Amino acid sequence: SQTIHQWPATLVQPVGSPLSLECTVEGTSNPNLYWYRQAAGRGLQLLFYSVGIGQISSEVPQNLSASRPQDRQFILSSKKLLLSDSGFYLCAWSVYLGLAGNTGELFFGEGSRLTVL
């Protein structure tokens, strides 16, 4: 069966410090991978998505970046955190959307709570 794991679960960082959140998926190949941010426990904002190794699309201009060094590994980074980067970050995967009939359900990781002070 497929599993997704992201870490760390909780992070408290000072303004201006770097960030690295990591996400790995097991039990599937060539997944679509996503990073979302959720503010105040409500709707999800798509930050980045990837359809393959080294392929990253950004949805929202910001000081965050994403990388996909391996097929099932997705990393969210920042060189210098801002106060506004605080939030709940969620990694997710879906089956590759190019497959016929695929409705692309998302499977989420446990989430990472980031507090920037």
Add this chain to the structure above:
Amino acid sequence: TQLLEQSPQFLSIQEGENLTVYCNSSSVFSSLQWYRQEPGEGPVLLVTVVTGGEVKKLKRLTFQFGDARKDSSLHITAAQPGDTGLYLCAGRGYSGGSNYKLTFGKGTLLTVNP
């Protein structure tokens, strides 16, 4: 830009009551998904509806996709405290660049009091 509006935003009811949550849009979706999220955890998929007018049941939960594929509803019968959580709907577009991602509503925060 495709938008999904969920209502109500907040709902607090007593155990045993029935409730309905709505998800509406002016856009047509190829499919619509419902997720439930508990505090501090990632959302978990409940159901996907694909066909206009489709009704799916998951124990005490009934999901309906509108005939025009622009809206959906979630009805819970005899709510229990374990149903407490954030309910999110998400629609997937048809073609072009919008098809790779889901458009999420802002969610309905349900609290079922014992």
